[in-house]
Amino acid sequence: MADTRRSPSSGGIAVANSLKPGAPVPFVTREDGSVSWYSCGPTVYDLSHMGHARNYVSTDVIRRILMHYFDLKVNFVMNITDVDDKIIIKARRKRLLDIEREKPYTPAGRHALATTAFLAYARANLPLLELSGDGPLDELNYLARRDAAYGSVLAGGVLSTTEGNKPGDAEAKTKMHVANMDAAARGLQTGSVFDDAEEILLPYLDSLYKETIDTSDQTIFTDLTKSMEKLFSDDMEAVNVLPPDSITRVTEYVPQIVDYIEGIIAKGFAYEANASVYFDIDAFEKAGNTYARLRPESKDDKALQEEGEGSLSKSLAGKRRPGDFALWKKSKPGEPYWPSPWGNGRPGWHIECSVMASDKLGEQMDIHSGGIDLAFPHHDNELAQSEAYFYQPDRGEHSWVRYFFHMGHLSIAGSKMSKSLKNFQTIQDALATTYTARSMRIVFMLSRWNDGLEISPDMRKQASSFENTLDNFFTNVKARLTEAGLSSGVQKLSLDTAAEVESELAVEFKQAKSDLDAALRSSFDTPAALQVISRLVRQANVSMSESATDLLTVEAVARWVTKIVGVFGLDPNAQPPYDSSLGWGPANPTASLAGSGGAIADPKAAVQPYSSVFAKVKGDVAALNLTSEAKLNALLAELRPDAEFALLEKELEGSNSRNCDIERLALPFLRAISSLRDELRRAATDPENKDAKAAVLALSDRIRDYDLVELGVQLDDQPDRPSLVKFVPVAKLVAAREEKAAAAAEKARLKEEAQRAREVAEKEKWAKAKVPPQDLYRQDTGNFSAWDADGLPTKLADGSDVPKTQAKRLKKEWERQKKLHDSYLEKFGSA
Template identity: 45%
Template sequence: MATARQQPQWVRPESAPGVQLPPLRIYNSLTRQKNDFVPVDSKGKKVTWYACGPTVYDDSHLGHARNYISTDIIRRIMKDYFKFDVTFVMNITDVDDKIILRGREQHLFRQFTEKHTKLDDTVVSTAHAAFDHYMKKNLPLIPADTAPAEYLTEVTRAYSRVTAGRALEGDGPPGDHEAKIKMHIKTASSAAEALQLAKATGIVIPLDQFYAKSEDTLVKYLDSLYGMSIDASDHTVFTKLTKQFEHRFFEDMGALNMLYPDVLTRVTEFGPQIVDFVVKIVKNGFAYATTDGDVYFDIQAFENGGLPYARLEPWNRGNKALQADGEGALTAKSSKKRSEADFAVWKHSKPGEPSWPSPWGPGRPGWHIECSVMASETLGKTMDIHSGGIDLAFPHHDNELAQSEAYWSEPAHNCSKHGGSQWVNYFMHMGHLSIQGFKMSKSLKNFTTVREVLSRGDWTPRGLRVVFLLGGWKEGVEVTDELVKAGLAWEDKVQNFMLKAKDLDMSAIVTNGSSETNTEHKNDTLREKLTQAQKTMDEALCDSFNTPVAMRTISDLISEYNSLPPANLNRETVLDTARWVTKIVTIFGLDGIADPNDTSRIGWTGVEIPSPAQPYIYPLSHLRDEVRKQARSTDISYTNIKNLAVHTSPTTIKPTEESEPYAKAFTHFQDSVKSLAEEEAPAKDLLGLCDQLRDTHLWNLGIYLEDREPPLGAMIRPVDKQLVLARNEKEEREKSKLEAKVKREAEEAEKKRQADERAKVSHLDMFKTSGEYSVWDGEGLPLKDREGVEVSKAKGKKLRKDWERQKKLHEAWVKAQEGGGV
């Protein structure tokens, strides 16, 4: 008989004779080590994969993005690098305790706001009752009768340790408990502020703002009053919420360049199948029904049948907090369970909860059973991969595994041996995303949504994916300034390399295949580095999708390229390197919907200028390069410049509406060059024309020419965020310099004006206007002060020195006036 603590059992899949598989090893949560990957498919090509999808009651946050992007990266590697035929199934949880609660709350809040369209006494008194109700339930250290005006004072008194970033009790670090307290403090603070504004003399808060600040407390209170009285047979109470957020989820995932699932399942579409699944588990002797209509999984019977429970995280099987979270917020404690650890596979529906018919009465699925059923229905008795966030390992995935193997096993009374099959061969769990040490979570409300960060420009889809690629898929990711900088540095490095490679490729096309880069070498160093990088990349991806090493491999290869002088580079090797890098980053999902099988591509989105621009801008840039070269030479040939302008033409003869702005820029520059050449204008005018094309005409079209040292011509690139920031910073520096110069000149002019004003005063009169003296000699030097006291000898010497200085200044000023000076 198996024991609860036995070592997890895992049946090693064997490949069929003659099947050639890549040497891929995957870290498997079932064995807690890396295992050779062998698909169930006898031919070794088809791979079945079930991924736990979202519970759709709110917008997706960056924690979700971490899970789903990492999953998407591995899926793409399996499909496009290892060439497996992957069937990827994702579920949508559109009914569970959280959705029922949120759906009811939103339904009741909507009814309340539609009925109460003025900020009257009823609205305020209801909001006040909601505020009291919320504090009593969630902030018990604050007196229940605390007035909104006294709320912050009481928070400081009761929860100062938490608000100061410490644990509520003891010397340990703060955790999720403290994070939840902070969330509740913030929620109640918002409601208290609304109530104070509503009652303050002379202050009127708009109704929509009052509701916005009070909503999170109001919904809980309204649900406590009326939640069980709504007509839950009307499933639109809940589906209105889930359809909205399912749509928004896939909008967000599309924005993040996620591949859409091959198969999408929803819990509400599998009601009959879930009932049948539970019936069979009961029939097999691994579950039991209670008199109140609940059905519980029998862990003891399961283990008596030789089937170990909690194979993924056996150390958590006694964790009551996780068990309670797995049961859901609406599940009441039952004394009818045979064991406290037994979990619900079917729940009788209480008033205010949606229901489906079953042999045990109206009810709804337990949280874990839904995935067991949907995965089994779509993928069968055994699947290759099951994935999700690490927080799902226990109890969700452990319970899924137990239920499913109970379903596929022989009845418990024939339990002398394992009668079923291994339901999942490889469990993969993605690490958490955390900020300031805390897991990002909807329940903690410490999250930033995907659409927020994308709309604000905090992240780009590519930048976010780069950061996740730099970390291992199963390790946690802590968002730090260093990590953000590392991601930006990697992306910029690859971007610059692709720009150079794309420029090399396009320049050769524009100049009819000629290139200044050597094409023959006895020792092609870059080719050797490329070969080694390809080998290292293969080893990294075979090593459980080791993307940190893969990303470092790309970076190191580009560093090798950057370290080699242009004269030592083989053009074809550079282009082959760029094509390989392009292929890998495309496989990683860093380039939109680009096809990773297109081996001719170079670069990713953002490297190329628009297609309609290319026939005009590449020859235009080449002409500009030649004009600059001539203008910088010691012997300018205006005939050559004119001939260059005359014989340079676009690489297309079919202008379009989209290409018209670029055609105009081409013609304007061409005509201007001809005109200056005919005038034999000075070199500075030719160079100024080239700068104007770069800094104004093409910049305004979203194109930048990055000038380089000869013999290299300008590199053509789109104007991107970094270029705009760099230009803005340069303009700010120049503006600051100009402002400093103007200020300095103004100060100097003021000093000169004041000096001139002083110099205008004659030395003969300088002491007669101050009022300090009453008698002077013939030169205007003071003899007595205003009181009639004679000036001392020492004082007289000092006054004489001042008089002599002023005499020189005044005589110089007079002379300047006579000479026409200012």
């Protein structure tokens, strides 16, 4: 079937493609707008960390842009690696440790076990420890030896084997091993070896007993992977990453993997040796194919090749050349296995993706993505074995992937964040302590998706500023619409209508839409896109501050910004096409969202909190008994928010839908409360209410700072205009109130301290003033030995005359003291 292609309208998209390094290349889709995409998913053996979040959130942003901005139909497939060396080792070691815990060890026996593991771990991972002191290493001399051997690395230096002076992965790994030894040393001293020394016990127990584990029961592995996959899915939902259209798991594809390998062997690009199967790179290249298309410079990198084979594969034998990689591995005792024509074994790491992606997306996909650390050998090996499988001699070299997207990795102090280095912050911890789903996404979007990223305090501050700016903008626009009597907004407005109005904001709006489109077409340049939004919002804020506000354009801007941040996934509660509301909801995904325009089953119950506050405020205002305030008393008699609400409720009953924003239903009561408070503020300036002024102001402040805050409502006072009613999250208002109270308390404390300091200074001043000038120097016998009639020194302590320059200085001080003493006598009388 012909593969007709098209480029999305107006200029097309250019993307960074790892298969063609350099400038972005045109992104061309099928005629029907469909895009096939395979993403390398997680190896599920531990909690997901911020490095994973950077990868999958960045992937999600691009996916959303393609679907909801460019209107492409993306078929997104992601794999779950649920069998590989890391999973095997972790699951097996966990089982062995559980078995060991059940053994009847004496305290001395536990100590002996942990000591042997302690020394074995040091020899394998921190060899300088044994060379940094006399006698054998133990938990008592460990700290001194650690500091002597690795103190410089712990302080931020580099190992002697590191080129240059910048720490990297080797130093991060050393710090990880040191941390494990630190904990083990504590455990040996306290007797808590199975808890504190777990990380050193695990590899030791594995070396002793790994072959004793019965792996015919694969629940030892699946119990771990299922629980970790569930936690990964929960993490992705928590950061608002869309679920894949399809998920594939290695353990569900083993028969297909075997068939796929047989197909590669049949074409002469693989060979069997000692019950394992290897890819024949030499045969592949001799047939006219290219190996290591993504990273040709890494083709002969032995360290990366070994990493690609896995830590359990060092004993695999029979390879014809060092670079040949395993498609099928013979399982050793203690490893899971499946039947195959070559004997019991398990899939190689790379073959899984080739088989699953080909099964779901055919012999060619549009996009393949993953972290940059997977480029070689994983993705290069995927490409080679897939192109070998689909190879046709008369067709030439096959192209299995059209565009390779590699997400830049997240680093900490120059080292890649990874599970193996244990230098990571889990997504769960990050959301609990530092980020919301929105703020995390903004931080990642401040950097291009394919660039490396090290999050700095300045970057977090920049993200926070962007989020607060949009928060305030949406709140202010809604308030202005409410003030203008357009509580539901100008629903007839299209996103393009305002461009016809030749206001300065309209011109800026038109340019912003063009600039954002250009940014997204330039390889999804989210930093530039966020800058476009920031500039437009600033201009809209300026427009709102002017007397002749172009409210139609302001609302159109707000709705357009709402749509774009929805496309980016910055509103976890919004749904495509993101143009039915104004503003964004809470920063984390929620099951339900009050005020989001959803169906309200019982409008009376929904507005009851607002109605109750109105009744309370009305009663408290009436109790002030301000008889001279005719307008205020007229308001008390005339305000009927219940009647206005009843009309809204009747309007709902007469419509086909009971969808209504709670904010709209609450407005009659809030307008009434605001009107009463505005009159209270005016009454406080009336001379006739002088005696009641304190009570009036106190009630006015209470309404604003407590009654309405608990409802999530902020009143902005405006000169000569009704207060502006804003809907703001309660937590934000409470935090602002507490911050204001704390600032006031701090101001009062500083004022009190200043007063006390003034009092002390005043006391010290008059204590000094009490001394007559004649006595100022007479007590200083350590420096002087003779004085004149006025008490001025004439001789130094050694009997010599006082030098003229010193005498001149002493005279000036004496004169100042005389003036001070005279003021004392004037104020207090005789001394």
